[in-house]
Amino acid sequence: MVDRSPRGHCLPFVVAVLACATVPAWAAGAAPARAAASTELHAWEAGGDPAALEKWVHEHLRRAEVDIARLLAVKSARTVGNTLRPYDDAANELMLSVTQSSVLYGVGATRELRDKAQALTQTANAAFTALNLNQAVYRALAAVPTPPDAATRHYLEHTLLEYRLAGVDKDDATRTKIKALQDKITELGLAFERAVHDDVRTTVADKGQLDGLPPDYLATHPADAEGQVRITTDPPDGWPAQTFSNSADLRGKLYLAAQEVGYPANTETLRALLARREELARLLGYPTWADFAMADQMTGSPAKLAEYLGNIDVASREPGAREDAALLAFAQQREPSMQKISAADARYWQEQYRRARFSFDSQSVRPYFPYAQVERGVLATAATLFHIDIKPVSGVHTWHPSVTTYDVFDGAVRLGRIYLDMHPREGKDKWFSTQPLMFGIHGRQLPEGVLVCNFAGGTPGDPGLMQYGDVVVFLHEFGHLMHHLIGSQNAFVGEGGFLVEGDFIEAPSQMLEEFFHDYRVLTTFARHYQSGEVLPRDLFMRMTRADAYGRASGQQRQLMYTALSLDFHSLPPATLDFDAVYRHDFERFNSSAFVPGDHLWASFTHLNGYSSNYYTYVLDKVIALDFFAQFDPQELLRGPAGMRYRQAVLAPGSTRPAAQLVRDFLGREPNLDAYRRWMLAEFDAETTPSSSAR
């Protein structure tokens, strides 16, 4: 239920490392149908122009109407076959329309196509909302006798729950109002994201300010005749400069450029979005949007969430403060007059600190992570772990020539198709996400999904040397993709992995991140792009220890985003002072100095995708680490846990409640033990600074 963005799942909004996926707006379930030709299932094959896309989407919306008419025409007793099946078929058509419009909205080759895709995403979501408010369909589904098998029973019960949460039992006038609000919420959410995609800022630097940046960066950023270099806010461009430049002046400019994306354009868009959400929540009987958005989640209630977040805060605050204090003490050795580290300089000082304390320069591992090699390595790692084959497919027509295509097999059985759209280009979505293109129906339709990322590389002559954090992001996104592919092999589209409770979605992705920290896994692909030398063990050890530094403070930052998303969806929108609330939450969970002019909320697209439920990342981090602790460290990839995880957590998709998937794999409720060990790994191994003051 709830307006989840009609898009994918993703990277947490930690500018440094993480990544994400997007989910369709209908937790109620949806799916593509019948044996169909490729062009019928792929919007981008329909011609590639706006008119062709419009025709394609409207054809699927028409088919959904036919399915609904078929469902409503039944005169005999209601059954799964004559009612739930056509409902699912309709959902399939609507999901195809939503997922593919919304993917092309983010990656379409021309502005005209992206504009059309944006409008069609609204149209398709509106059709979904209409279906979720259709009382005749609801009554028909409610009349289906309880199915004997647990999976179908769960799907039916969950669908009926989503109908009730959507307001299907309200009177006509109220439902009309709900529909109008939902449609407006979709429109405003897309406008918010679009303003971010389209707002690339450029900072002009003097050549000398690039001191500290690696040679390959300098080679791709030559100075002009006046000795000036232009640096954009695209991640491969702006992030290295913020981390490595020795110029505080440049770092300050780059930071503000990044934190001003979407500002001020998104101010009124966001206020209008929050106001519509609040109005809708109240209409549906909830005091705030945050309460409403939590109603069908694994967490279940604001009280339970508050208790949970309190535990996370207790676990991470003190070690986070120790990390921050150690960083400040280090920076003060270099600059004795410094009182606080500016937020604009935090990444720079973290890098300098890791170099000094762990003898680890993050640039030293980049040559071992050229993009193409990492791509092969991540695919091979997932293939071994999940007992699948991932084979390249050539000659496939996609939306852009740079997109690569793979088929996924379980033995001889094809499970589905994945697409990788991995490098930035003008007008493309600027984040890192996994998005479904189709959901599967066993025996009839295979799932497909895409990674939409902005990694280095992709241009001739550029090896695309990645930061090690980028490799972790890649693994994160691939975790989502495997969840979607393996979890969408069930009887109904509405039983797909991405349709499980939204606050479980970041567990499979964050679980796969942990495989980065195993030397044997990493050295299957981490080889020097020129010499072919395997990543030396000593360098790996230093990287691992350096990487463990900052985990607790990183979790505090995640709590900041969590608090921000909850506050924005709990306080009255009309009088909400975005800057003041953001600064308040920033200072609750950061020890670095807030930089005036920082309007991060204006580009915080998770406010659309996850709305108030950003807490998903910290909740699922705990689960992910508990999952990972079940793997044998000596046999990470080839031990039995991989298949057991695939079968217990991924394959069921959304046929069981997420909490049950967790219990099925762990054999118990999750706990914070592995999470605490993970966070304290560095301090356990090191002499720690005595100060724990914050």
Ligand SMILES: [Zn+2]
């Ligand atoms: Zn994610």
